[in-house]
Amino acid sequence: MKFSDQLREAVEVSWEASFNHPFVQGIAKGTLPLACFRHYLLNDAYYLSQFARVQALGAAKAEDLADSNRMAAHVQSTYNAELSLHEKFAAQLGITHEQIIAFEPSPTAYAYTTHMMSAAYSGHLGDIIAAILPCYWLYHEIGERLQSYTPDEPIYREWISAYGGEGFRVLVDEQIARLDKIADQVSEADRARMKRHFVISSHYEFKFWEMAYTHEQWPTYS
Numbered sequence: 001m002k003f004s005d006q007l008r009e010a011v012e013v014s015w016e017a018s019f020n021h022p023f024v025q026g027i028a029k030g031t032l033p034l035a036c037f038r039h040y041l042l043n044d045a046y047y048l049s050q051f052a053r054v055q056a057l058g059a060a061k062a063e064d065l066a067d068s069n070r071m072a073a074h075v076q077s078t079y080n081a082e083l084s085l086h087e088k089f090a091a092q093l094g095i096t097h098e099q100i101i102a103f104e105p106s107p108t109a110y111a112y113t114t115h116m117m118s119a120a121y122s123g124h125l126g127d128i129i130a131a132i133l134p135c136y137w138l139y140h141e142i143g144e145r146l147q148s149y150t151p152d153e154p155i156y157r158e159w160i161s162a163y164g165g166e167g168f169r170v171l172v173d174e175q176i177a178r179l180d181k182i183a184d185q186v187s188e189a190d191r192a193r194m195k196r197h198f199v200i201s202s203h204y205e206f207k208f209w210e211m212a213y214t215h216e217q218w219p220t221y222s
């Protein structure tokens with residue numbers, strides 16, 4: 001069985017819970033309050049800025065120059081595709097660039113990005129891809145499963161079509177193939193650590209919906 005298939009099997013329950021989360025279902029049906037999506041977007045802008053840096057560490061750590069080149073290209077696609085989508089949504093929701101810059105990430109967004117950064121700084125390219133792959137793969141599966149929904153809210157319709165499309169599928173498949181190639185070349189201990197990164201990122205993906213849905217904040221002690 002391919003390493004990526006083993007990983008996919010390990011997160012079946014967690015990914016199904018993400019799919020059924022009221023945030024995701026609320027996007028599909030158009031019933032998600034925009035205030036929840038706003039909290040998601042502000043945290044996601046922070047998340048993506050860290051995600052791009054993790055991808056860049058992948059480019060720096062790749063042993064093969066072709067992988068280095070592709071990881072650098074993925075940094076650009078995060079900047080061009082993900083962040084430009086965000087800018088458009090932010091404008092529609094009246095969020096300014098200054099608000100995005102000044103925003104302090106909620107505990108889950110901070111913890112998730114810190115997990116990816118830790119895997120990236122301490123590991124090799126295989127650790128990095130294992131930690132970032134759930135973002136690509138889970139979002140694509142969710143996008144595909146939501147394709148038949150046409151919520152009244154245009155922002156949610158655009159969110160669905162961004163992740164369900166064929167163009168995105170190519171990027172997901174490319175990272176899966178890269179992970180499988182590296183998994184064949186490393187030790188059993190490395191593979192176990194990579195699997196742990198993947199599983200933990202999948203838990204954080206679930207917690208990210210929960211964070212947005214509940215407007216998670218740091219404690220104020222008052």
Ligand SMILES: Cc1ncc(C[n+]2csc(CCO)c2C)c(N)n1
Pocket residue numbers: 044047048051074077078081082134135136137139205208
């Ligand atoms: C919490 C969170 N997880 C995943 C994504 C989706 N995503 C982020 S970067 C990337 C790959 C490069 O385009 C993808 C698919 C998101 N936006 N927010």
